[in-house]
Amino acid sequence: MSELLSLVIAKYNYWLYVILMMIGLYGMIAKNNLIKKVVGMNIFQTAIILFYVSIGYKTNASIPIITTADTAHGAVVRAADYINPLTSCLMLTAIVVSVATFGYAMALAVRIYQRYQTLEEDELRMRLSKE
């Protein structure tokens, strides 16, 4: 039991991202309201962004900017002293993608509401099967 607990604590970032991702997935699949689904989708994407940022992290490391003070007196720059900036950079792109998707999904929801005066999926399905 204590082994399992220590495993969970040692890799807590992965557990957190998996839990967040499952919350998002649950929202997308189980919720009936379209806006709630869209929010679930956003949580799902955010979980992955957090996962990426957490894999670039190193304990006791600073931001990856090398100043002249660091390299003065012939000191060697050690990679372990700086967190990995690449994963964060990648996530800038992923954030742009997720914002674009979120905005587009919201715009669609507005369109659907204007046409049917409802955002509940079961009502929409009933209306569609009647027409």
Add this chain to the structure above:
Amino acid sequence: MENYPVLIVVAPFISGLLAGLFVWIEKRLSYPIVLTGLFISAFSAIQVLIQVIGSGPIQYKLGGWSPPIGIEYRVDLLNAMVLCLVSGVAFLNLIASYRSAEKEIGDRTGSYYAVYNLFMTGLLGVTITGDLFNLYVLIEITSLTSYAQVAMGDRDRGPLASLNYVFIGVIGASFYLLGVGYLYMYTGSLNMADVAVLIKGSQGSSTVLVAFILCILGIWIKMALFPFHVWLPNAYTYSPVIFSRVVAPLMTKVMVYVMIRLMITVFGYDYIFNTLHLSDAVVWLATIAVLAGGVMALAQKNLKKMLCYIIVSEIGYMVGGAWMGNQLGMTGSILHILNDVLMTFALFLAVGNMVYRIEKVDITDLKGLFGKMPWTMGGFVLAAFSIIGVPPTCGFFSKWYLILGALEKGAYHFAAALIISSLICAVLFFKVFEICFFESGSPGHEHSSHGSVVIEEAPVSMLIISGLVSLSLIVAGCYSGTIVNTIILPFLK
């Protein structure tokens, strides 16, 4: 010229943005700008194919940064073939769209063309790139633009179909992104060739296994393999026909290409077939996909939706062939990418011509169409024969390779599924032909039905493209031996 590879992607991108600007300045200029962009792209793609056949794979370093740090475009025979297909189909469809776009989406054509070219940028980029994360970004560009174009279609059902497409599309792309994250954790690299070298010999690593499963699962969702296919029929049916004409042949096939690329270039044959032994399970899945797609197609009343379910079935062909684990199966799968793009494009071009004249394409609306639109129906019949797999057309040859591959592996269930699916397609299409040929037209046209039927064909530009693509089915069939020997076999060596 050494810059052809990047021109393939950049030309449609810049012309798409320019076309978007010109919507406010001078609307009529949007179309020629977009057309020029796609022409440059198609021309460069053909040049690249000639270069690759002549002198082997091309490497293009973006911005002069050499890989693994920079992003590289790597074109080999498989890429080059898919690039030619994508840019060619995009160009031809744009010519055919000129008359029907205005009719279908009214005054929004300018912005439609802009989004259309961005969509093509995404597809071409996905095909050409040699970088895993770049691939993700381009998949998202493709997806976002296709969501937008789906929503431009049917005013009642378009937005809802598009929203469901968004949800599933996001799940698929996110799984892929997650898989890339695990690969990056293990290797510290995002370049495909580099990753392939670094994961060699790490057969037992659970990180690589998770990465593999997530990547392949994400791509399967994106390509609508059977249990993940639910988004496809609605999205493609309710989109404007000028868009479904191009998304139906290209989107899923490009995803199949991505799957083959991941299997061959990144994870490697050895890992998939000798370490994981996944072949049997996936071939069974593909068998079910082939049959399920066919059976669901039988239940459809709308012609467009019926064709969408046939696509689901065709995806099963390609996945089954690729996972067969022998050269014949892979050859069949790659040849089927080429053939299926042409066949589906020809079918949907014919449907586009029908929609231009009769608006709704429920199968019962098609009565007497052979008399009314003889040329369109001629193209439709050729494409249908190719889907069924009648010998002079190209559909037969890829099916032949797939069946040979299945027999060599001993996967008789897959071979049987291919033959049954051919029969199902025959039933489907002959049902349509019967209604089009033997039942007379709508009562409104009754007065003209004694003796001569009034011919109401689609515009000439659409007919020429439709006829050209349908004839290319026979040409591709006749030359399929050459295609296999110059492109596919040297690639698989």
